[in-house]
Amino acid sequence: MSLTGQQLIGYEYSQQGKQTFTGINPRNNEALSPIFHEATKNEVDLAVHKAHEAFKTYRRLSDKQKAQFLEKIAEEIVEIGDVLLDTASLETALPITRLQGERGRTVGQLQLFANLLKEGSWVNARIDLAQPDRTPLPKPDIRQMEVPLGPVAVFGASNFPLAFSVAGGDTVSALAAGCPVVFKAHPAHPATCELVATAILKAAKACQLPDGVFSMVHGLTHEPGMALVTHPLIQAVGFTGSFRGGKAIYDAAVRRNTPIPVYAEMGSTNPVFILPEALAQKKQNLVSGLTGSITLGVGQFCTNPGVIVTESSSESEAFIELLTSSVESSPSGVMLTAVIKNTYQKGIELLSMNPDVNVLAGSLPHTSDTEVSSYLLETTAQAAIENPALLEEVFGPSSLHVQAQSKEEVLKLAESLQGHLTTTIHGTENDLREYAELIDILTQKVGRLIINGYPTGVEVTHAMTHGGPFPATTDSRSTSVGTNAIYRFVRPVSFQDLPQFLLPEALQDSNPLSIWRMVNGEYKK
Numbered sequence: 001m002s003l004t005g006q007q008l009i010g011y012e013y014s015q016q017g018k019q020t021f022t023g024i025n026p027r028n029n030e031a032l033s034p035i036f037h038e039a040t041k042n043e044v045d046l047a048v049h050k051a052h053e054a055f056k057t058y059r060r061l062s063d064k065q066k067a068q069f070l071e072k073i074a075e076e077i078v079e080i081g082d083v084l085l086d087t088a089s090l091e092t093a094l095p096i097t098r099l100q101g102e103r104g105r106t107v108g109q110l111q112l113f114a115n116l117l118k119e120g121s122w123v124n125a126r127i128d129l130a131q132p133d134r135t136p137l138p139k140p141d142i143r144q145m146e147v148p149l150g151p152v153a154v155f156g157a158s159n160f161p162l163a164f165s166v167a168g169g170d171t172v173s174a175l176a177a178g179c180p181v182v183f184k185a186h187p188a189h190p191a192t193c194e195l196v197a198t199a200i201l202k203a204a205k206a207c208q209l210p211d212g213v214f215s216m217v218h219g220l221t222h223e224p225g226m227a228l229v230t231h232p233l234i235q236a237v238g239f240t241g242s243f244r245g246g247k248a249i250y251d252a253a254v255r256r257n258t259p260i261p262v263y264a265e266m267g268s269t270n271p272v273f274i275l276p277e278a279l280a281q282k283k284q285n286l287v288s289g290l291t292g293s294i295t296l297g298v299g300q301f302c303t304n305p306g307v308i309v310t311e312s313s314s315e316s317e318a319f320i321e322l323l324t325s326s327v328e329s330s331p332s333g334v335m336l337t338a339v340i341k342n343t344y345q346k347g348i349e350l351l352s353m354n355p356d357v358n359v360l361a362g363s364l365p366h367t368s369d370t371e372v373s374s375y376l377l378e379t380t381a382q383a384a385i386e387n388p389a390l391l392e393e394v395f396g397p398s399s400l401h402v403q404a405q406s407k408e409e410v411l412k413l414a415e416s417l418q419g420h421l422t423t424t425i426h427g428t429e430n431d432l433r434e435y436a437e438l439i440d441i442l443t444q445k446v447g448r449l450i451i452n453g454y455p456t457g458v459e460v461t462h463a464m465t466h467g468g469p470f471p472a473t474t475d476s477r478s479t480s481v482g483t484n485a486i487y488r489f490v491r492p493v494s495f496q497d498l499p500q501f502l503l504p505e506a507l508q509d510s511n512p513l514s515i516w517r518m519v520n521g522e523y524k525k
Helices: 041-058 063-080 082-092 096-119 169-177 190-206 223-229 243-254 276-281 283-299 314-328 338-352 381-386 407-416 429-434 436-443 483-489
Strands: 007-009 012-014 126-128 142-148 152-155 181-184 214-217 236-240 262-265 272-274 307-311 358-361 375-380 398-404 420-426 446-451 490-496 517-519 522-524
Touching: 007 041, 007 190, 041 181, 041 214, 041 223, 063 082, 063 096, 063 169, 063 190, 082 096, 082 190, 096 169, 096 483, 152 169, 152 223, 169 181, 169 236, 169 483, 181 223, 190 214, 223 243, 236 243, 236 483, 243 262, 276 283, 276 314, 276 429, 283 314, 283 398, 307 314, 307 407, 314 358, 314 375, 314 398, 338 375, 338 398, 375 381, 381 398, 381 407, 398 407, 407 436, 420 436, 429 436, 436 446, 483 490
Parallel strands: 126 517, 152 181, 152 236, 181 214, 236 262, 272 307, 272 420, 307 398, 375 398, 420 446
Antiparallel strands: 007 012, 007 214, 126 142, 142 490, 358 375, 517 522
């Protein structure tokens, strides 16, 4: 499949921009072909206007028609074959086996949302029947369901070139909701983005969908992205990336004349608490599991366990000695981009310069031009409580051991935490009963609480929450993974006293869609 390096504005190609860039092979820092053109403000405007026009038709499609579209996208992605995997590996240095799994996750996610649409009850239909004889005033007939917001801007992540990118969770949940998408391609893997975007557009044409239901624009600078966020016809934004990038997008969106919701996932250190009895009984297993989770994918996961908390004891000392040796012997790896690599190294250096932090594993200064080492650092709970910056994310294969002096200090540390995507507790049944208060505290701090597991690995299921309180995300009520993600891009509308022929099928008395609905407070079919 030949690549163009152009903007995909609905069913048309565009190349108005004079600023160009290429993908970079992170294994050797060599430029890749083809040359990509940065989108102009005019091209962004054209894409958004097409999406606005497409919304008039697309929002009226049945759930079954949208499901067919999602299933067709999955087919087209698989049809690309090894070219997609080879291209993504070349642009990201991720191994083919990892990308095969990520492609499977992407396709599975599309099918999961297609199944949700085919079942249909996701619209949350609620019906309160009229009571014309009620006194002193009659009760009107009121019916409610979710309706799509409108055109959505989506920003892809650097670390998941397939599952959190062009056909990733944000795009799929928006399309499932009935919202056209204008996607901002990530400059770290532009060729991969074009391959997947072309697959989406092929699927749209095959399903005879309106021009503009999907578009993709490129950009190395922030200008195309900000043009999207501030465009008055964009109704919501999905973003996965750094805190700095997500917060800038959020600030721009709320300063608009008409503010819009921004669902930004901005990172997390995902604290892991290891309780005393579990530490004594499972020391070696914990060392193996944590090392694997810290270094998985060169640590480039938003769920990387960046903080490990234990209580001071001889068992804790032995555990940290084993973990230090394990992390120290972990192989070095190539990170996704030179920018990510440099940011990681600067983060490690900044932490190591703090007088309250010791470097246990990892060598400074860094020597390789392309590879990075794994690091284990250490501080005290008291230092972390007094200086919360010590617990900020360092994106990469590193973790900070925080040693507490007592159970009370563990609880105090937990209370001091900001929002995170996940937190993990390793404990026996006795531990978990003894530290029940810890569980209660951490439930208020995260979107996912894990017992005796590891945070890396996010299952795409109906029950998954991939989100969390600020600064992990900009909206702790939502998730970017799982079918609940669809509710980011819809809003409830109530219809009062409408005749049956005007009501959407989901709200008609005959229930032609055969979905679950709340009728006078009871769920029925």
